[in-house]
Amino acid sequence: MATKHENLVSWLRDAHAMEQQAERMLTAQKERLHNYPKLRTRIEKHIEETLGQRETLERALTRLGSEPSTLKDMSGKLMAFGQAMGGMVMSDEVVKGAMSGYVFETLEIASYTVLIAAAKAVGDTQTQQDCEAILQQEIAMADWLREHLPELSQAFLDRSDTPGLEAKR
């Protein structure tokens, strides 16, 4: 049993750990990308957004009398996610990377959707509005990745099929 307030705080801490993981994954991806400049530029933009989101979550936790956990269960789970996805670094790295980026964005979309419901249930309008604003950024990034996936796959397949061109990153 837990109060709505306790669940909200717990989910905000999950989201904070998730954004830290997002920052690590996006930075690692960005640094490896060479031949797909459009994707790299979009990732750079989203890293900036991610930093702002983390700060917003920190303010929400402070308002609710809590703070980000330094080591919460969720972190470990997300690290496993990162390893599962990060482990996909292989011959089709750029495609798997964009896929995993999209999938991680949808984890964020799910998290903020749940947080908005929880903030509403508690009557915390500020947190609700903050999460609604972040959700729009996550949706925009997820949509961008999904919409560019066919074009990126095509570019990868062409490079992969051409002697002398590096395709994977």
Add this chain to the structure above:
Amino acid sequence: MATKHENLVSWLRDAHAMEQQAERMLTAQKERLHNYPKLRTRIEKHIEETLGQRETLERALTRLGSEPSTLKDMSGKLMAFGQAMGGMVMSDEVVKGAMSGYVFETLEIASYTVLIAAAKAVGDTQTQQDCEAILQQEIAMADWLREHLPELSQAFLDRSDTPGLEAKR
């Protein structure tokens, strides 16, 4: 370096491993769910769809002169994903479960989006059409889960806040 045909076959095998993992995860979720009958019913429907999708992928691989791998790298990665998500079985299990179901659906959406591009690049119209049909089922399931997430979170929060009610599953 790899031909387009080789990349298509490799991605079809990834998708086949993914559908096997989907079947395992959905079945495990369904069996644990008690207090959220609408979610359980939707999962049951999608398990049926998932079995059909796996068979469609097997036919595509046979057509292309290949077969499903019994143990491919992707399986291991997906198992890590399953564990990462499965490990979320905790006090808010039903919410994390629906979130992870949604996230897994979007992995499937990404996979079929890439496969459609690859089938097009190879000129394999049958595989392209099959993957387009599967993609629609995955989108429908992902949309259902995302749309029901606020209502499900609300139901969980209410149960969790009520003495004597089991909330988590």
